[in-house]
Amino acid sequence: MANGPTSDTPAEPEGTAGLDPAEMLRMIQQQQEAARDATEPDGRVLFGAWGLAWLIGYLAMWSTARDTGVPAAWAGWVLAGCIVGATGLTVVHSVTRTSGTRGASARVGAMYGWTWFLAFMAFGVLLGAMGDAGASMEVQAIAANGFACVIVGLLYLAGGMLFEETRMYAIGGWMLVTAVLAAFAGMPNTYFVMAVAGGGGFLVMVAVEQVIRTRRRSPGPAERTEGGGRDA
Amino acid sequence: MPEELDPVIHAPARLRVVASLAALGRGDEVAFPKLRKLLDMTAGNLSTHLRKLEDAGYVRVTKTHEGRMPATYLALTDTGRTAFADYQAALMDLLKGAQG
Numbered sequence: 001m002a003n004g005p006t007s008d009t010p011a012e013p014e015g016t017a018g019l020d021p022a023e024m025l026r027m028i029q030q031q032q033e034a035a036r037d038a039t040e041p042d043g044r045v046l047f048g049a050w051g052l053a054w055l056i057g058y059l060a061m062w063s064t065a066r067d068t069g070v071p072a073a074w075a076g077w078v079l080a081g082c083i084v085g086a087t088g089l090t091v092v093h094s095v096t097r098t099s100g101t102r103g104a105s106a107r108v109g110a111m112y113g114w115t116w117f118l119a120f121m122a123f124g125v126l127l128g129a130m131g132d133a134g135a136s137m138e139v140q141a142i143a144a145n146g147f148a149c150v151i152v153g154l155l156y157l158a159g160g161m162l163f164e165e166t167r168m169y170a171i172g173g174w175m176l177v178t179a180v181l182a183a184f185a186g187m188p189n190t191y192f193v194m195a196v197a198g199g200g201g202f203l204v205m206v207a208v209e210q211v212i213r214t215r216r217r218s219p220g221p222a223e224r225t226e227g228g229g230r231d232a
Numbered sequence: 233m234p235e236e237l238d239p240v241i242h243a244p245a246r247l248r249v250v251a252s253l254a255a256l257g258r259g260d261e262v263a264f265p266k267l268r269k270l271l272d273m274t275a276g277n278l279s280t281h282l283r284k285l286e287d288a289g290y291v292r293v294t295k296t297h298e299g300r301m302p303a304t305y306l307a308l309t310d311t312g313r314t315a316f317a318d319y320q321a322a323l324m325d326l327l328k329g330a331q332g
Contacts, residue, residue: 021326027244028251028320035255038270039262100266102305104259 033216039101041094043167043209049089051202053082058195065188070137108162115158119151138187145190149179149198167208174201236326240288241319245273246281250290253308254316261294261305282306290315 057079064072094113098106127144135143153175160169178201182193241250248271256262262270268278285291290312294305308316 021323021330024247025320025323025327027247031248031251032255035252035270038266039256100263101256101260102263103257103261103307105257106260 039097041097044206045093046090047202047205049086051199051206053086054199055195057082058191062188062191062195065191069187112159112162116155123147123151141187141190142183145194146179146183149175149182153179171201171205237322238315238319240290241315246285249281250316253306254313261307264304264306267306
């Protein structure tokens with residue numbers, strides 16, 4: 001429908017009069033950045049959502065567990081709400097950005113998304129089984145926090161390998177460190193570690209992504225336009 | 233200068249098309265409406281440029297159906313990817329020549 005020859009195609013000027021190589025290269029760079037923005041999820045959005053979710057959710061758990069040794073029920077709901085919210089935002093953002101594309105990246109991306117879902121389903125069932133088997137609140141808390149970090153860490157490491165994203169790999173490694181720290185922090189500080197090292201780690205990544213974007217946009221040597229380009 | 237640069241790519245509209253497609257991963261395709269929106273071109277205009285790129289062997293056009301709706305997907309061919317890399321290299325050479 002959209003591809004038939006149409007009469008609304010004016011004879012376009014074929015030349016590039018007035019465009020010098022520096023301008024052409026800048027145009028290429030801007031166009032490619034726009035194309036990536038239109039087809040790939042924004043790391044700042046995803047890291048930001050998860051950073052805030054962990055920071056708010058686990059601080060609620062920690063602050064209530066500090067008094068009584070056990071997190072309040074409402075804090076559990078806050079954490080659950082934060083996780084659900086971040087999950088929803090991740091799915092909506094990723095699907096919106098990648099819609100209208102297909103091929104190898106779309107297939108790998110879909111499998112990667114399902115891997116998260118499957119891993120956390122299994123995680124939930126295992127935690128339930130531990131509770132049924134008589135694990136204490138403390139053991140359950142350590143297992144929940146430690147295994148959550150291990151799953152997140154391993155999946156980010158895998159994502160780093162899949163998408164050849166070094167930053168993703170780095171945060172994956174950091175989440176494994178967080179798992180160890182959270183496990184040895186004990187109650188209630190395990191929640192504090194989750195909020196600060198885990199949530200904080202994601203938020204640091206937002207800043208890193210922002211710095212990289214700003215640097216990419218700042219004029220490089222290829223963009224110097226002195227000498228005038230219109231004297232040809 | 234135009235003699236050294238690939239004339240198929242060396243037109244602002246087609247350069248933007250090729251640059252956008254080159255930003256996708258190898259083996260990835262983008263739907264026509266999405267590309268049109270990204271480039272902010274009219275459908276007719278984009279079709280014309282895509283046909284030229286297809287004729288040159290730079291772009292692969294795949295027509296398919298999604299449910300009952302016809303859909304068109306675009307991708308850069310290996311030839312197109314190479315041509316774009318050569319074009320960028322030629323621009324860099326020109327830039328170095330102009331500054332040196």
